[in-house]
Amino acid sequence: MGWSVNDTLFMAVKNMLDWVNVLFILYMIGYSTFLFLAVVIGSSELYKKRQQEKLKNTLLQDYYIPISIVVPGYNEEVTVVETVRSLLALEYKLYEIIVVDDGSKDATSQKLIEAFHMHPIRRPIHRKIPCQPAEFIYETTAQKVPLTLIRKKNGGKADALNMGINACRYPYFICMDADSVLQYDSLSKIVRPILEQENVVAVGGVIRSCNGATLERGRVVDYHLPNNILACMQVLEYDRSFLASRILFDKFNGSLIISGAFGLFKKDVVIAAGGYDHSTMGEDMELVVKLHEYCVTNDMPYAIKYATDAICWTQVPERFRDLRKQRKRWHLGLFQSMWKHRVMLANPKFGPVSFISYFYFLIYELLSPFIEIFGVITMILAFTVDLINVPFMVLFFLIYALYNCVLTLTAFFARIQTIDLKITFMDVVKAVLLCFFEVCILRFFMAFVRATAFIGYKKKKLNWGRIERQKINIK
Amino acid sequence: MKVEILIYAYLAVCAAMIGFNIVCIFIFRAKDKRLNHYSQRFIRIVHQTIEDGTVTEAHCKYLSKTLKKIKNLMAFDKTLEELFAQNPQQIKDYIRQLSSVFTYLTLEYKKKSEIQAAYFPYIIHKYKVFQGQPISIVMDTILELVYSPSLYVRENALQAIYSIGSVECTMNALWILNESSYYHHPKMITDGLLNFSGDTKQLGEWLWDHFERFSNRMQRVIVDYFRFSSPDHQERILELLTSQCVDDEIAYSCIRYLGKFTYPPAYPVLTDIIEKHQHDQWIYTAITASALANYPGDRTVAILKELLHSPNWHVRFNASQSLMALGLYYTDMIDVFEGRDRYASEIMRYRFDQKNMKEKEAVGIGLVSK
Numbered sequence: 017m018g019w020s021v022n023d024t025l026f027m028a029v030k031n032m033l034d035w036v037n038v039l040f041i042l043y044m045i046g047y048s049t050f051l052f053l054a055v056v057i058g059s060s061e062l063y064k065k066r067q068q069e070k071l072k073n074t075l076l077q078d079y080y081i082p083i084s085i086v087v088p089g090y091n092e093e094v095t096v097v098e099t100v101r102s103l104l105a106l107e108y109k110l111y112e113i114i115v116v117d118d119g120s121k122d123a124t125s126q127k128l129i130e131a132f133h134m135h136p137i138r139r140p141i142h143r144k145i146p147c148q149p150a151e152f153i154y155e156t157t158a159q160k161v162p163l164t165l166i167r168k169k170n171g172g173k174a175d176a177l178n179m180g181i182n183a184c185r186y187p188y189f190i191c192m193d194a195d196s197v198l199q200y201d202s203l204s205k206i207v208r209p210i211l212e213q214e215n216v217v218a219v220g221g222v223i224r225s226c227n228g229a230t231l232e233r234g235r236v237v238d239y240h241l242p243n244n245i246l247a248c249m250q251v252l253e254y255d256r257s258f259l260a261s262r263i264l265f266d267k268f269n270g271s272l273i274i275s276g277a278f279g280l281f282k283k284d285v286v287i288a289a290g291g292y293d294h295s296t297m298g299e300d301m302e303l304v305v306k307l308h309e310y311c312v313t314n315d316m317p318y319a320i321k322y323a324t325d326a327i328c329w330t331q332v333p334e335r336f337r338d339l340r341k342q343r344k345r346w347h348l349g350l351f352q353s354m355w356k357h358r359v360m361l362a363n364p365k366f367g368p369v370s371f372i373s374y375f376y377f378l379i380y381e382l383l384s385p386f387i388e389i390f391g392v393i394t395m396i397l398a399f400t401v402d403l404i405n406v407p408f409m410v411l412f413f414l415i416y417a418l419y420n421c422v423l424t425l426t427a428f429f430a431r432i433q434t435i436d437l438k439i440t441f442m443d444v445v446k447a448v449l450l451c452f453f454e455v456c457i458l459r460f461f462m463a464f465v466r467a468t469a470f471i472g473y474k475k476k477k478l479n480w481g482r483i484e485r486q487k488i489n490i491k
Numbered sequence: 492m493k494v495e496i497l498i499y500a501y502l503a504v505c506a507a508m509i510g511f512n513i514v515c516i517f518i519f520r521a522k523d524k525r526l527n528h529y530s531q532r533f534i535r536i537v538h539q540t541i542e543d544g545t546v547t548e549a550h551c552k553y554l555s556k557t558l559k560k561i562k563n564l565m566a567f568d569k570t571l572e573e574l575f576a577q578n579p580q581q582i583k584d585y586i587r588q589l590s591s592v593f594t595y596l597t598l599e600y601k602k603k604s605e606i607q608a609a610y611f612p613y614i615i616h617k618y619k620v621f622q623g624q625p626i627s628i629v630m631d632t633i634l635e636l637v638y639s640p641s642l643y644v645r646e647n648a649l650q651a652i653y654s655i656g657s658v659e660c661t662m663n664a665l666w667i668l669n670e671s672s673y674y675h676h677p678k679m680i681t682d683g684l685l686n687f688s689g690d691t692k693q694l695g696e697w698l699w700d701h702f703e704r705f706s707n708r709m710q711r712v713i714v715d716y717f718r719f720s721s722p723d724h725q726e727r728i729l730e731l732l733t734s735q736c737v738d739d740e741i742a743y744s745c746i747r748y749l750g751k752f753t754y755p756p757a758y759p760v761l762t763d764i765i766e767k768h769q770h771d772q773w774i775y776t777a778i779t780a781s782a783l784a785n786y787p788g789d790r791t792v793a794i795l796k797e798l799l800h801s802p803n804w805h806v807r808f809n810a811s812q813s814l815m816a817l818g819l820y821y822t823d824m825i826d827v828f829e830g831r832d833r834y835a836s837e838i839m840r841y842r843f844d845q846k847n848m849k850e851k852e853a854v855g856i857g858l859v860s861k
Contacts, residue, residue: 073643429512
């Protein structure tokens with residue numbers, strides 16, 4: 017008896033769905049295993065650190081390595097003075113602050129000049145990395161540490177950072193955002209990996225959401241989860257995805273990203289590698305990937321570390337529109353960095369950085385939104401041809417969601433517990449409830465946002481990606 | 492294997508971790524309470540002992556027995572910290588009488604895990620327990636910790652050794668670091684040595700006596716230590732700088748030393764270095780240009796002005812800084828400003844701008860009268 021066309025089509029769809037099923041299972045096993053390892057290893061590492069600190073297995077002497085802090089800014093008149101004040105309050109002795117105004121259209125420079133009584137100065141800058149020329153330079157030495165303001169022609173964030181690097185006096189520099197606040201001890205914490213290990217070329221700090229926190233001279237005096245639901249979900253997401261996974265990558269020198277909001281770099285290596293690339297949107301990730309490539313290609317021993325206790329407080333977007341803008345930018349930056357350094361893909365010369373980190377970022381970060389959307393479409397297709405066991409699918413999804421929630425809460429509690437932040441019972445309830453929303457709803461929205469990130473990106477290549485922010489709650 | 496089984500297994504581990512976190516919250520809270528409770532008990536006991544005027548054998552026995560446990564040692568530390576803030580001298584006298592207790596504890600903590608063992612030298616360093624009274628069993632035990640792969644353990648041990656102030660023990664510790672394959676940042680050794688509480692003159696003599704046997708890296712650490720500690724080594728440093736096979740990094744440290752502590756016999760050597768390396772090794776020239784800031788004279792000014800025309804940015808930068816440090820006026824630099832080298836005049840103009848700014852700021856904050 018011959019098969020009808022419908023039967024053949026049905027079998028073809030069934031076969032395809034079987035294959036898709038296998039691929040999805042492999043994808044999910046891979047992701048679950050990664051998350052599991054990241055959270056377990058990340059949490060254990062945090063506990064180990066706490067234990068070491070209690071037993072004074074830590075550097076108790078103050079060792080000051082000179083640091084230049086580069087603060088690039090564009091239209092930051094509202095926050096820049098407060099940011100510099102917070103930097104001047106840092107508990108560290110040997111550092112300088114360089115603010116680079118990237119041709120702002122507002123009064124960013126004027127606010128700084130007036131607030132800190134700065135003086136115009138004819139300072140020549142050794143432009144080791146090409147960047148747009150300076151329009152004027154102001155300095156002051158009347159503050160706790162030297163403060164420099166460089167106003168330059170607009171060229172984008174990467175260009176402003178390159179100008180800052182050119183102006184640095186010290187061998188290490190920190191890049192940070194003009195609307196972030198460094199915790200009082202963040203400098204002494206971020207230099208520790210340099211003291212602990214030879215050949216450290218970069219150190220990433222921890223970015224924490226300050227929505228809901230009150231800071232006083234770089235110290236948290238009051239902390240609770242933000243009232244804004246979107247911000248609250250991002251706090252949970254940061255703990256699970258960023259904190260845990262970065263500790264795991266750190267174990268095998270596999271960090272591929274150091275947030276632009278807070279990272280320390282060895283100046284001469286960054287200059288040798290060519291500085292920040294102003295043609296990409298994710299200049300922070302691109303620099304780290306470039307450092308890997310540069311050091312491996314030149315047979316240089318190197319390490320890129322992650323300091324789990326060096327904290328930078330930053331505002332996370334509270335409006336969906338801003339979050340969407342931010343994630344689109346991150347995703348495009350990710351794509352550009354990975355494409356530019358595609359030589360690292362499955363290249364044994366790079367070791368685990370290639371086979372674990374690069375592969376992870378490719379599958380579970382860059383392609384994941386497409387895979388997840390494809391998964392949803394496949395489910396709809398399977399449902400329409402009645403090839404899906406709905407109760408099983410629902411059960412499976414619930415298990416998966418529960419699993420993600422448990423991981424999120426594990427990372428969240430481990431972080432709260434190990435850094436002595438006090439939270440209320442309401443915060444715990446909020447975390448438990450919102451982690452479900454984060455896993456079941458926000459995640460899918462974000463997948464869609466990231467999948468559509470490429471639409472119209474060429475037009476916005478060099479803009480600063482402004483996000484509406486509240487003033488940080490500083491007492 | 493069914494995928495959900497794997498997920499269930501992961502779930503179970505994570506649920507266990509949440510349980511662990513929650514249990515930890517209670518355990519940590521209970522531990523903090525217990526620490527306070529123990530500390531209060533120690534406060535009463537120590538107060539009583541101090542009031543009685545002498546540390547009795549019974550008190551020593553009691554401490555030897557209780558402080559074997561790390562939690563008690565932590566509580567005792569908390570107690571001493573609180574009492575020290577109220578009356579430092581009284582507590583120093585009290586601790587001095589406890590050396591037998593700490594000698595005994597040295598052996599007890601030797602048996603513990605490394606992370607716990609490291610707490611003991613921390614206490615020795617913090618309260619300067621054996622300062623000026625090196626006891627060989629204590630020294631040997633702490634020295635063993637310098638072999639540790641953990642940087643923190645090594646660092647606590649080194650700080651304890653510096654606080655005791657034994658030259659011999661410090662030298663042994665440096666030997667261990669010299670031979671060790673574990674990385675110990677040079678800055679930590681240099682800065683650490685500055686905490687040495689014993690006879691620094693004798694330490695300096697020992698370091699010179701054994702200098703040749705140290706690796707290049709350790710030799711550089713030693714020269715840097717001399718630079719931060721004493722002007723008494725000028726002759727030897729100059730000798731080292733002029734020796735045939737000196738390593739570049741050590742030579743840089745020597746030049747910096749001679750730049751900080753002016754030594755007239757070093758002047759021709761420094762100027763020779765500039766002459767010799769001006770066109771090939773800019774690091775030598777740049778460092779020596781900085782060093783010349785402390786050797787005033789017409790020849791120095793002429794050399795530094797010449798260096799302002801160097802093709803290397805760092806050489807120009809340091810030379811201009813030294814010229815300013817020599818106290819030259821704008822009129823002394825007319826030839827530079829009117830010359831054809833734009834880079835030289837730019838860097839000098841910046842230096843004078845900077846000087847003017849500092850003067851204005853000094854007036855502004857009342858350091859200098861208007």
